[in-house]
Amino acid sequence: MRLALKPGLLPVWRDNDTLQIGIDPRRAVAITGIGRVAALIGLLDGSRDRQAVISAARAHGIAADTADRLISLLAAAGVLDDFPAGTLRTLPDALRTRLAPELATTSLAHGDGDGGARALARRSATYVRVYGAGKVGACIATLLAAAGIGHVACRDTGTAFAADLAPAGLCAADIGEPRSAGAARAVGRSAPETRTDDDTRRPDLAVLAGSHGPELAAGLLADDVPHLTAAAGEAIGIVGPLVIPGRSACLRCLDMARAERDPAWPMVLAQLIGRQLSTPACDCVLATSVAAQASAQVLTFVDRGGRADAVTNGTLELVLPDWQWRRRTWHRSRVAAAAARVLGPAAAAGPRRRRAPASGTWTENPASSGQCRS
Numbered sequence: 001m002r003l004a005l006k007p008g009l010l011p012v013w014r015d016n017d018t019l020q021i022g023i024d025p026r027r028a029v030a031i032t033g034i035g036r037v038a039a040l041i042g043l044l045d046g047s048r049d050r051q052a053v054i055s056a057a058r059a060h061g062i063a064a065d066t067a068d069r070l071i072s073l074l075a076a077a078g079v080l081d082d083f084p085a086g087t088l089r090t091l092p093d094a095l096r097t098r099l100a101p102e103l104a105t106t107s108l109a110h111g112d113g114d115g116g117a118r119a120l121a122r123r124s125a126t127y128v129r130v131y132g133a134g135k136v137g138a139c140i141a142t143l144l145a146a147a148g149i150g151h152v153a154c155r156d157t158g159t160a161f162a163a164d165l166a167p168a169g170l171c172a173a174d175i176g177e178p179r180s181a182g183a184a185r186a187v188g189r190s191a192p193e194t195r196t197d198d199d200t201r202r203p204d205l206a207v208l209a210g211s212h213g214p215e216l217a218a219g220l221l222a223d224d225v226p227h228l229t230a231a232a233g234e235a236i237g238i239v240g241p242l243v244i245p246g247r248s249a250c251l252r253c254l255d256m257a258r259a260e261r262d263p264a265w266p267m268v269l270a271q272l273i274g275r276q277l278s279t280p281a282c283d284c285v286l287a288t289s290v291a292a293q294a295s296a297q298v299l300t301f302v303d304r305g306g307r308a309d310a311v312t313n314g315t316l317e318l319v320l321p322d323w324q325w326r327r328r329t330w331h332r333s334r335v336a337a338a339a340a341r342v343l344g345p346a347a348a349a350g351p352r353r354r355r356a357p358a359s360g361t362w363t364e365n366p367a368s369s370g371q372c373r374s
């Protein structure tokens with residue numbers, strides 16, 4: 001383990017005896033009584049383990065117990081990283097340098113004391129499949145790869161048009177080429193170590209960028225694949241919901257809620273399948289904003305071990321021209337809830353309900369038949 005002050009926080013002196021680590025009061029910590037042992041701060045550069053820091057401090061006239069107490073104080077204040085040396089050694093220098101801001105950010109944002117090592121391990125072991133490699137989807141793929149997601153595949157059978165281009169996604173050379181291949185090249189430009197092959201393995205998470213037919217989400221539900229939607233059009237961006245099969249509102253739940261408010265919604269929805277405007281109202285800034293928000297939610301899901309509360313049973317929505325993200329709450333459909341009451345909590349746990357006793361009536365229950373599958 002290697003001790004270092006969190007690299008995302010700048011240490012500054014408030015007076016001769018008080019060190020402030022970080023500038024913004026929402027992150028900063030001030031430690032007093034540190035004037036005579038200030039030399040120890042300079043030793044916390046990630047090159048020494050705890051014992052080596054204490055030994056080096058002794059050379060500066062700092063007693064071992066004093067150094068030990070200060071290290072403990074800094075750790076308790078949440079401004080110290082203890083990065084596993086083994087993880088450091090496995091990272092090539094260029095990759096370590098490129099990912100340093102990613103690790104500094106996640107370590108600070110989540111208050112992790114390991115310098116982002118656990119998040120890095122989770123990200124590098126994660127396989128995300130992005131369905132739709134257009135203006136939003138290709139940007140999501142490049143952002144996730146740049147953030148350290150180890151395997152990002154794009155699935156899209158379409159051809160790239162000028163309207164699909166965005167600075168973080170497809171480029172002019174991709175026009176007329178398959179969008180999925182263009183997205184893979186874009187990933188290669190920003191994160192060459194990332195796998196982009198679209199194999200048949202079940203992904204850890206799917207992102208549905210743009211519009212897709214209901215069978216895609218139904219298949220992901222059946223396969224127990226968590227999936228996040230991200231779309232932009234009509235000068236509105238929407239990220240979410242994140243569907244965690246069996247545990248949160250699914251896309252069907254949202255459609256049922258919309259149909260409750262608008263009886264014509266099913267008819268409108270049926271006419272959307274397979275249709276796309278030639279000139280969608282989705283400019284580069286909107287597409288990139290949606291891609292960034294979706295990527296942030298994916299990274300939260302990965303870093304937090306399967307949780308992304310902002311988009312679980314909710315959508316984040318950006319309506320131009322305000323550019324202010326707002327959250328809308330959605331609930332699992334009452335149909336699903338009614339079925340859960342009939343069958344018990346175990347049966348309500350999504351696709352696992354298939355393992356319910358044979359006498360279970362999930363699929364035969366009139367209240368659930370053909371309805372919410374989450």
Ligand SMILES: [Zn+2]
Pocket residue numbers: 248249250251252253254332333336372373374
């Ligand atoms: Zn549902």
